[in-house]
Amino acid sequence: MLMSGTELARDIVQRASEKAAEYTSRTGRKPCLATVIVGDDPASVTYVRMKQNRCRKAGLDSVHVALPASTTTEELVARIRALSDDPAVHGILLQHPVPGHIDERSAFEAIVPHKDVDGVTTHSFAAMSFGHNEFVSCTPGGIVRLLDAYDVEIAGKHAVVIGRSPILGKPAAMLLLARDATVTICHSKTAGLAEIVRTADIIVAAVGRPRLVRGGWIKPGAVVVDAGYNEGNVGDVDFEAAAHAGLITPVPGGVGPTTIAVLLEQTVDAATRQPDA
Numbered sequence: 001m002l003m004s005g006t007e008l009a010r011d012i013v014q015r016a017s018e019k020a021a022e023y024t025s026r027t028g029r030k031p032c033l034a035t036v037i038v039g040d041d042p043a044s045v046t047y048v049r050m051k052q053n054r055c056r057k058a059g060l061d062s063v064h065v066a067l068p069a070s071t072t073t074e075e076l077v078a079r080i081r082a083l084s085d086d087p088a089v090h091g092i093l094l095q096h097p098v099p100g101h102i103d104e105r106s107a108f109e110a111i112v113p114h115k116d117v118d119g120v121t122t123h124s125f126a127a128m129s130f131g132h133n134e135f136v137s138c139t140p141g142g143i144v145r146l147l148d149a150y151d152v153e154i155a156g157k158h159a160v161v162i163g164r165s166p167i168l169g170k171p172a173a174m175l176l177l178a179r180d181a182t183v184t185i186c187h188s189k190t191a192g193l194a195e196i197v198r199t200a201d202i203i204v205a206a207v208g209r210p211r212l213v214r215g216g217w218i219k220p221g222a223v224v225v226d227a228g229y230n231e232g233n234v235g236d237v238d239f240e241a242a243a244h245a246g247l248i249t250p251v252p253g254g255v256g257p258t259t260i261a262v263l264l265e266q267t268v269d270a271a272t273r274q275p276d277a
């Protein structure tokens, strides 16, 4: 059976846009998301444009900062600090990854925690780890919302997360741990990946390797969440070979749309919570 991210995202965005409208009628302003992109990677440009379009449709504002690939860490940090200080901006998203010469962690930390609607700061990571729901990382947050929407039991289940990126695998593992899953985090240096995945009740594939997870790795009845985004809208799971999964997310139409929905929801929440609301 399929877990439809498209349907869940529609519900989340609907509620967020109602809250945005309330905010606007109360304050005369719209919740505003700032997106920051460094360089001109075509996939990143597309994703950021998608986020802006979705904002506009839901009654949010967005401002966009596009910086050249040659931007230094110091310049990027300064731009993000300025957005942190700008009262017209309620949420900040720095598109990951940034060019290799930039210290991405320092750039993320320049986002003030109450504007960290993408859940990328150390502050947000710690909150997620302690099960203290402030802002969650958007894709991991979307994954947990999907599991909840389909009544997937998390507590006591063995969740295997493949991937440990700062915005996906690592925070997804912490959110699942906070929900009492027994979590195994696998990555590029993991030995015996297939054997570990075979013991999973819940598989979260989040590496960005097309069809890495084969049908034979999936225990019959397991819940499969494909958070991989690869060129050509191909996931990290060999979908055709996964008919024996209990539940599975399609790509497209699975985790992707929930990511953006959570981003919009958290931006509206950020606006509502900020002092002049």
Ligand SMILES: Nc1nc(=O)c2c([nH]1)NC[C@@H]1CN(c3ccc(C(=O)N[C@@H](CCC(=O)O)C(=O)O)cc3)C=[N+]21
Pocket: 047, 093, 094, 095, 096, 097, 118, 120, 138, 139, 167, 229, 233, 251, 252, 253, 254, 255, 256, 257, 258, 259, 260
């Ligand atoms: N700081 C940061 N936060 C992010 O959340 C972030 C990021 N950096 N860098 C890049 C990845 C990628 N990402 C996607 C979001 C939505 C879809 C999505 O909605 N995809 C559609 C298909 C889109 C299409 O039709 O092309 C789907 O799966 O149905 C995909 C990928 C967010 N990311």
